Amino acid sequence: KLYKVPGPLIRSLSSWPRIWSVYKGKSHDDDIVLHHRYGPVVRIAPSMVSVNDPEAIPKLYGIGTKFYKSGFYALAQAHDEEGLLPDPFILTDKALHTRIKKSAANAYSLNGLVKMEAWIDPVTERLFRLLDPYAENQKSLELGDVLSNYAMDAVFALTFGEDMDFLTNGDKSGIQKIIAQATTYLAVGGQIPWVHPFLLGNSFVSRLIFGNTSPEGDIVRLAEIKMAAGLEKESREGPMTFLQQLLLNQASNPSALTDREVVTHSFGNIAAGSDTTATAMRSILFNILQNPDIYETLCAEVRENLTIPVSWSAVKDLPFLSAVIKEGIRLHPSVGMILGRIVPAGGAEICGYHLQPGVEVGVNPWIVQRDPQVFQDPDRFWPERWLEKISSEEQLRLMNRSFLAFGHGAHTCSGRWISTMEIHKLIPSLLLRYDLALSDDGRGYKFVNHWFTVQSGLNVVIRKRK
Numbered sequence: 001k002l003y004k005v006p007g008p009l010i011r012s013l014s015s016w017p018r019i020w021s022v023y024k025g026k027s028h029d030d031d032i033v034l035h036h037r038y039g040p041v042v043r044i045a046p047s048m049v050s051v052n053d054p055e056a057i058p059k060l061y062g063i064g065t066k067f068y069k070s071g072f073y074a075l076a077q078a079h080d081e082e083g084l085l086p087d088p089f090i091l092t093d094k095a096l097h098t099r100i101k102k103s104a105a106n107a108y109s110l111n112g113l114v115k116m117e118a119w120i121d122p123v124t125e126r127l128f129r130l131l132d133p134y135a136e137n138q139k140s141l142e143l144g145d146v147l148s149n150y151a152m153d154a155v156f157a158l159t160f161g162e163d164m165d166f167l168t169n170g171d172k173s174g175i176q177k178i179i180a181q182a183t184t185y186l187a188v189g190g191q192i193p194w195v196h197p198f199l200l201g202n203s204f205v206s207r208l209i210f211g212n213t214s215p216e217g218d219i220v221r222l223a224e225i226k227m228a229a230g231l232e233k234e235s236r237e238g239p240m241t242f243l244q245q246l247l248l249n250q251a252s253n254p255s256a257l258t259d260r261e262v263v264t265h266s267f268g269n270i271a272a273g274s275d276t277t278a279t280a281m282r283s284i285l286f287n288i289l290q291n292p293d294i295y296e297t298l299c300a301e302v303r304e305n306l307t308i309p310v311s312w313s314a315v316k317d318l319p320f321l322s323a324v325i326k327e328g329i330r331l332h333p334s335v336g337m338i339l340g341r342i343v344p345a346g347g348a349e350i351c352g353y354h355l356q357p358g359v360e361v362g363v364n365p366w367i368v369q370r371d372p373q374v375f376q377d378p379d380r381f382w383p384e385r386w387l388e389k390i391s392s393e394e395q396l397r398l399m400n401r402s403f404l405a406f407g408h409g410a411h412t413c414s415g416r417w418i419s420t421m422e423i424h425k426l427i428p429s430l431l432l433r434y435d436l437a438l439s440d441d442g443r444g445y446k447f448v449n450h451w452f453t454v455q456s457g458l459n460v461v462i463r464k465r466k
């Protein structure tokens with residue numbers, strides 16, 4: 001009875017308007033307009049429903065939910081010689097997903113991460129060496145690309161204990177290009193997943209386009225090479241790496257974690273952990289540079305309390321910094337389309353509408369984090385809203401319940417704490433070393449939403465502080 005779900009007639013008849021909207025990279029804007037016009041539940045394609053209601057989040061995504069990942073995710077499957085990689089991101093087998101996720105949980109936990117923190121500091125030092133000449137000459141630079149490279153080096157370094165020096169070499173290996181192409185394919189093709197077996201899901205077509213290699217295969221192979229290199233250095237002194245932690249887990253319970261699964265986790269870190277984190281960094285920097293009062297307040301807190309190298313223990317409880325980071329991610333979540341799930345057998349009631357089994361349904365972080373019922377003045381960058389002295393306990397609870405940037409429940413982002421730590425260290429490091437300003441008043445800043453909401457044109461001038 002999907003015909004009862006409101007939405008434009010054309011959207012109920014054909015997938016093309018939805019595909020076009022996604023292809024343009026602006027589906028978040030179109031979907032916001034649709035939700036304004038039709039309410040919290042909108043039919044955005046013949047068999048796809050977008051929901052804007054925090055109450056629906058635990059139902060769709062909570063632990064124990066029967067709503068499994070939609071066909072959209074099948075386009076993100078990666079393979080090696082043995083077949084499909086058990087990447088938690090795409091797994092619909094609940095028992096396997098739970099086991100795979102559990103086998104690395106301690107490496108992703110905050111306690112585990114603190115042991116890996118020291119790997120980030122040399123990458124930040126390298127960032128300074130790259131930026132210092134710009135600071136000397138006060139020449140404008142596009143900081144966004146630099147941050148992509150920084151996030152890539154940081155996640156490589158703490159995963160394997162060595163990185164590929166993207167900061168110096170740029171994307172020589174082509175990995176960033178592969179990730180960008182893969183997410184565009186995922187975003188657009190994922191609207192009609194049945195085409196995938198005829199496109200890149202077909203090994204003949206894939207080989208025709210990419211030769212004997214496959215795009216995701218390149219990243220898998222890289223993870224294998226890095227793992228082999230990491231294994232050689234297994235006994236080396238120094239801080240713990242993600243890989244070492246997984247190998248310790250494997251040694252204590254060999255049946256719980258295979259070598260292939262170790263490679264898969266590492267592959268996931270590279271594919272899911274670089275652009276997402278850089279996107280958050282860009283949003284935070286752009287917004288503080290556009291708001292001089294916020295920039296001043298943040299600089300005062302940071303410069304009073306911290307020194308370089310910025311440690312997680314010193315930075316994690318700075319209230320204004322944490323509020324700024326959360327607000328930057330609220331206003332510009334790194335994933336900007338619905339996190340699609342399939343209505344289980346028997347159908348489901350969502351916000352008063354009955355949805356049949358097989359319908360794709362989801363909440364979009366971009367939209368739910370801009371809901372004016374929850375976030376006063378939702379388009380405004382206003383970090384203070386996250387402070388206890390400004391918002392009541394109840395208001396904060398409601399805002400936190402609507403915060404979907406890292407997903408929710410069983411499939412919640414594994415790397416949340418990795419990125420939280422990286423961002424909490426990076427932003428103050430920049431503010432301690434430099435004064436920053438937008439060089440074009442933010443005119444060049446824009447982004448395309450192809451599931452990942454990667455921005456470009458973060459043009460800044462920096463000056464070294466005394």
Ligand code: HEM
Pocket residue numbers: 088089090101155268269270272273274276277280333334335339340404405406407408410411412413414415416418419
């Ligand atoms: C600001 C940074 C990040 C954001 C906003 C973000 C966002 C997300 C979101 C929304 C999901 C859930 C997708 C869904 O339900 O469909 C997710 C899953 C995931 N993320 Fe992140 N992510 C970030 C950083 C990272 C990092 C640094 C890593 C690893 C180093 C990572 C690894 C993963 C993995 C492995 C999953 C799949 C989890 C599962 O399905 O069980 N992410 N992320």
